[in-house]
Amino acid sequence: MLKPFSNEPLTDFTREENRSKMKEALQKVRNSLGREYPLIIGGEQIYTEEKIISYNPSRHSEVVGKVSRADRALAQRAVETAAETFLSWRQVPPEARARYLFKAAAIMRKRKHELSAWMVLEAGKNWVEADADTAEAIDFLEFYGREMIRLAQPQPVTPYPGEENTLEYLPLGVGVIIPPWNFPLAILTGTTVGPVVAGNTVVLKPASNTPVIAYKFMEIMQEAGLPPGVINFLPGSGSEIGDFLVGHPLIHFINFTGSKDVGLHINSLAAQIAPGQKWIKRVAAEMGGKDAIIIDEDCDLDDAVAGVITSAYGFSGQKCSACSRLIVVGDAYRPVLDKLAEKVAQLKTGPAEDYGTDVGPVIDEASFNKIMSYIRIGREEGHLLTGGQGDSSVGYFIQPTVFAGVAPHARIAQEEIFGPVLAVIQARTFDEAIAIANDTEYGLTGGVYSRNRAHLEKARREFHVGNLYFNRKCTGALVGVQPFGGFKMSGTNSKAGGRDYLKLFMQAKSISERF
Ligand SMILES: NC(=O)c1ccc[n+]([C@@H]2O[C@H](COP(=O)([O-])OP(=O)(O)OC[C@H]3O[C@@H](n4cnc5c(N)ncnc54)[C@H](O)[C@@H]3O)[C@@H](O)[C@H]2O)c1
Numbered sequence: 001m002l003k004p005f006s007n008e009p010l011t012d013f014t015r016e017e018n019r020s021k022m023k024e025a026l027q028k029v030r031n032s033l034g035r036e037y038p039l040i041i042g043g044e045q046i047y048t049e050e051k052i053i054s055y056n057p058s059r060h061s062e063v064v065g066k067v068s069r070a071d072r073a074l075a076q077r078a079v080e081t082a083a084e085t086f087l088s089w090r091q092v093p094p095e096a097r098a099r100y101l102f103k104a105a106a107i108m109r110k111r112k113h114e115l116s117a118w119m120v121l122e123a124g125k126n127w128v129e130a131d132a133d134t135a136e137a138i139d140f141l142e143f144y145g146r147e148m149i150r151l152a153q154p155q156p157v158t159p160y161p162g163e164e165n166t167l168e169y170l171p172l173g174v175g176v177i178i179p180p181w182n183f184p185l186a187i188l189t190g191t192t193v194g195p196v197v198a199g200n201t202v203v204l205k206p207a208s209n210t211p212v213i214a215y216k217f218m219e220i221m222q223e224a225g226l227p228p229g230v231i232n233f234l235p236g237s238g239s240e241i242g243d244f245l246v247g248h249p250l251i252h253f254i255n256f257t258g259s260k261d262v263g264l265h266i267n268s269l270a271a272q273i274a275p276g277q278k279w280i281k282r283v284a285a286e287m288g289g290k291d292a293i294i295i296d297e298d299c300d301l302d303d304a305v306a307g308v309i310t311s312a313y314g315f316s317g318q319k320c321s322a323c324s325r326l327i328v329v330g331d332a333y334r335p336v337l338d339k340l341a342e343k344v345a346q347l348k349t350g351p352a353e354d355y356g357t358d359v360g361p362v363i364d365e366a367s368f369n370k371i372m373s374y375i376r377i378g379r380e381e382g383h384l385l386t387g388g389q390g391d392s393s394v395g396y397f398i399q400p401t402v403f404a405g406v407a408p409h410a411r412i413a414q415e416e417i418f419g420p421v422l423a424v425i426q427a428r429t430f431d432e433a434i435a436i437a438n439d440t441e442y443g444l445t446g447g448v449y450s451r452n453r454a455h456l457e458k459a460r461r462e463f464h465v466g467n468l469y470f471n472r473k474c475t476g477a478l479v480g481v482q483p484f485g486g487f488k489m490s491g492t493n494s495k496a497g498g499r500d501y502l503k504l505f506m507q508a509k510s511i512s513e514r515f
Pocket residue numbers: 178179180181182183187205206207208237238239241242243246257258259260262263265266286287288289319320321416418444484485486490491
């Protein structure tokens with residue numbers, strides 16, 4: 001009997017026994033750094049000359065792994081293999097498909113600290129963030145498996161005299177999965193196994209910064225017994241094989257998570273009908289954010305500032321959900337700035353593998369340079385309250401940075417920086433704060449700290465974001481609890497971890513039989 005879904009518990013690292021397990025896992029992973037990994041098509045491991053090399057962002061001289069890189073010929077083979085495998089995979093009963101996911105979840109649970117350790121070293125996540133990423137991956141497996149079983153049950157339709165009417169959900173076909181590096185296990189797992197348990201087969205093109213953790217996911221799916229060819233693992237360049245895959249006539253859907261620019265490019269490419277293509281490709285594209293938290297005058301300011309700090313600097317601000325704009329109402333402004341300056345300066349910046357690091361490195365040199373250039377822009381557009389320095393000599397470290405007195409239309413208040421940089425904006429009234437919060441092209445997460453019920457109700461109606469949080473941080477959506485996905489240029493609102501998710505990769509067939 002299947003237990004009802006519940007979220008995977010997080011590890012309590014204040015306990016010595018858990019810290020020592022994590023240290024052991026880090027040591028074990030460190031001993032395996034620098035290895036070569038194949039791509040996988042139809043279960044066959046293929047080593048290529050060309051490699052994607054991934055580095056430890058906390059120590060960029062350290063090679064984490066070398067992963068084989070696909071060219072277009074291999075991409076063609078992967079799509080054809082997925083198309084062939086679809087013919088048998090779609091016949092596998094939904095409950096049997098779900099069982100592969102439950103088995104993979106059990107394997108991940110056993111390898112939890114090891115998987116987190118890979119993320120510490122390959123993505124630069126601190127222990128707590130890496131542990132949450134692994135837990136979320138397990139949640140996606142457990143949740144989507146149960147969702148498929150639910151959708152396979154007779155679906156409710158209105159009874160009609162003299163007829164039997166049914167509604168069935170069928171898979172679409174072959175999809176391309178393109179995840180980002182910032183949730184290298186959770187988002188990769190969720191965006192892949194959702195479509196797969198729905199009966200589709202896929203080509204998975206992982207992000208080039210985190211291909212080793214992506215390979216670990218493949219290892220687990222293979223160990224869970226997933227038939228060869230259901231997930232084809234194809235690391236490679238976005239522009240070279242990414243465009244080829246998206247435009248391929250055998251592809252039915254693209255499940256993308258990443259930046260706005262790449263998402264819009266994929267959306268327009270997928271809209272073109274390739275010769276021989278007989279369907280419209282579906283695109284789920286979850287993209288960036290410029291997320292705001294509003295601090296209202298009457299709230300608990302200590303609690304609010306703590307929530308903002310977690311939201312702004314968790315994983316060095318490299319979350320689509322990160323708070324990058326803080327809007328403070330009226331007289332709360334000065335005390336909030338004082339508290340922020342004090343608390344942010346106390347955050348510990350350092351290597352992700354050191355227990356107790358609050359702010360680890362940013363992912364790579366390009367990100368480091370981009371964030372530092374925004375910090376230079378910020379010095380013109382606002383008043384530097386704290387932080388502002390970066391050091392890329394060993395790893396890509398940037399101090400958590402706060403700019404105060406920022407105008408709502410300043411570049412640092414409008415453009416996604418994707419780093420540990422917070423712009424603080426003052427609003428005269430709560431209504432003005434809501435108007436400022438909504439005045440960007442994005443609409444992903446938002447937060448309000450307030451004790452004023454009328455203000456919270458106004459925010460409920462008017463704060464235009466896909467994930468709205470009251471009196472808590474605006475990151476860390478839980479699978480099944482806070483289905484995740486935004487409005488406007490933040491994406492197509494696919495609601496990862498929600499009950500509508502699998503239907504994005506299915507088509508509904510209504511069948512009527514007259515008695
Ligand atoms: N809304 C969400 O749920 C969500 C979640 C996580 C990250 N994000 C966003 O992702 C971004 C950070 O991730 P990133 O730097 O990996 O984003 P990115 O857009 O640079 O890359 C995302 C993926 O797209 C691939 N890619 C790049 N060019 C491509 C092309 N032409 N065709 C096909 N694939 C291509 C990359 O290799 C990678 O796998 C941020 O903007 C962040 O806000 C959004």
